[in-house]
Amino acid sequence: FPEVDIVANATDLPFKDNSIDGAVSESLFEHVPDAGRVASEMTRVVKKGGFIYVSAPFIHPYHASPDDFNRWTISGLKHMFPDLEIIKTGVRSGPWSAFLMFLAYSLGVLFSFGSRRVAPFLAHVFMLVLGPLKYLDYFFTNIPGSEAVAAHLYIFGKKK
Numbered sequence: 001f002p003e004v005d006i007v008a009n010a011t012d013l014p015f016k017d018n019s020i021d022g023a024v025s026e027s028l029f030e031h032v033p034d035a036g037r038v039a040s041e042m043t044r045v046v047k048k049g050g051f052i053y054v055s056a057p058f059i060h061p062y063h064a065s066p067d068d069f070n071r072w073t074i075s076g077l078k079h080m081f082p083d084l085e086i087i088k089t090g091v092r093s094g095p096w097s098a099f100l101m102f103l104a105y106s107l108g109v110l111f112s113f114g115s116r117r118v119a120p121f122l123a124h125v126f127m128l129v130l131g132p133l134k135y136l137d138y139f140f141t142n143i144p145g146s147e148a149v150a151a152h153l154y155i156f157g158k159k160k
Contacts, residue, residue: 011037015045022051027152029056029080030070039080046159052084055154058147059098061105061123074147077155084157093151094137100130101151 008014010025011034023042029035042052056072074089108123140146147153 011041013041013045017044018047020045020050021047022053024052025054025056027055027057029054029072029077030060030068031065033067033069035070036080043081043083043159048159050159051087051156052081052159053154053156054081055092055152058150058153059102060151061101063120072153074153074155077153081155081157083160084155085160086155086157088156089147090154091137091141091147091150091152092154093134094141094146095149095151096136096140097134098149098151100127100133104130 006014010028010032023046025038025042029038032038039054042054046052054077056070056077058071058073060071062068078084078086078089104126105119105123107126108119108121111122112119141150
């Protein structure tokens with residue numbers, strides 16, 4: 001894309017140690033085989049006092065892009081960043097989003113009649129149709145315990 005300035009491997013970022021004010025990872029960790037290395041690289045390049053935000057799926061169907069390796073809990077994400085003072089954790093996409101995705105993916109598989117090519121396409125069609133259900137997350141995201149059944153979770157912290 002024209003606005004992209006740098007393309008790099010997340011396990012070997014082309015920045016000096018402690019040189020960046022902040023780093024963001026939005027739904028990346030499940031797609032890399034060594035998420036721990038990515039977390040270390042993010043921590044390495046962020047300045048002391050800088051910020052790191054990471055969101056990752058917790059309850060989410062398999063989705064290769066090009067592959068899909070892991071799911072994360074809040075405690076798992078915190079464990080990946082021992083050098084962060086955690087400021088906030090929470091639900092990025094709630095229980096209704098998780099339900100919607102599993103329902104759409106299940107219907108995609110069912111109505112694809114065994115075609116691995118057709119199933120993801122149909123899942124996206126069903127997500128368009130069922131999509132309005134995700135707005136119910138606004139009522140459930142802040143309820144204590146909703147992180148136990150959420151689609152995506154996040155952590156936000158400051159480098160010690």
